Amino acid sequence: MSKFGTLVMGPAGAGKSTFCSALIQHLQNNKRPCFYVNLDPAAEDFAFEPDIDIKDLISLEDVMEEMSLGPNGGLIYCFEFLMENLDFLTDPLEEVTEDYLIVFDMPGQIELYTHVPILPDLVKTLMRGSLNINMCAAYLLESTFVIDRPKFFAGTLSAMSAMLMLEMPHVNILSKMDLIKGNVAKRDMKRFLHADATLVEDDPSRRVEDEEEGSKRVADPAAKKNIMGGESFHRLNKAVAQLIDDFSMVSFLKLDVQDEDSVGAVLSYIDDAIQFHEAQEPKEPKDAVENDIYESAMDR
């Protein structure tokens, strides 16, 4: 028997927990069972009570106090502790059946997704062995990043880094679409969903800088008061964007958590990635509806 799950990841404040809540609400509305796992040892408030909460094992606050660690070192310590006590996570998950979607709400410390090998080990434990969970990562990035193209490509690079490190199916998501509605034209938005390196060349904010600086920028780049607007920064961005373009791995879905259709659309991509529907037995209610149709047809 397979199990199915999604690992909701992304930088701090990207909207991960809000998306988890919207996803759980949507699953409930569609009579689909869900198993909610909070793996953020600093998370306080939940719209839905987690079925497993890492804080019952270890909390970031305690670690920071007792080990005299900062928030990032403390988080790594919490995950190392979780890896040493994996039964805490795996025992309850053994009981979850194939009709459930297991939703893992992850913390926002970016180092967890980029250069520390803990998460790949955790993912291997979940996907292989007796648990055998079909997993898909849902990597969230704030859609407001599209306003600042260097920031957008830096965020996209972090998504790609997570994809390469975790080696699992990925769905990348631009969250908080409500915040940029009306500010970015639909046609422009499409370019960010399948981003290519030309976005750096076409950056309108750079054109404004060019007009302000005129030939001075080219003649004396060091004269620029802000290094983030300088020529070498532009070359760096071009190289990052080209690298992402060359890998051709990252594309994004749009997410507006207030819009249930939008949540449903993201879920259907996750379902496809983990082949959720292929594993499901035909359900009772559907049989009952079909029987009703059959019986009323016989009555006529």
Ligand SMILES: Nc1nc2c(ncn2[C@@H]2O[C@H](COP(=O)(O)OP(=O)(O)OP(=O)(O)O)[C@@H](O)[C@H]2O)c(=O)[nH]1
């Ligand atoms: N406007 C808007 N705000 C959102 C949306 N999703 C989340 N937020 C807000 O963004 C902030 C962070 O949201 P969270 O869901 O806690 O983000 P997170 O990624 O879980 O944050 P960490 O776990 O701390 O990394 C909160 O103030 C949310 O209310 C959204 O779709 N639209």
Ligand SMILES: [Mg+2]
């Ligand atoms: Mg959160």
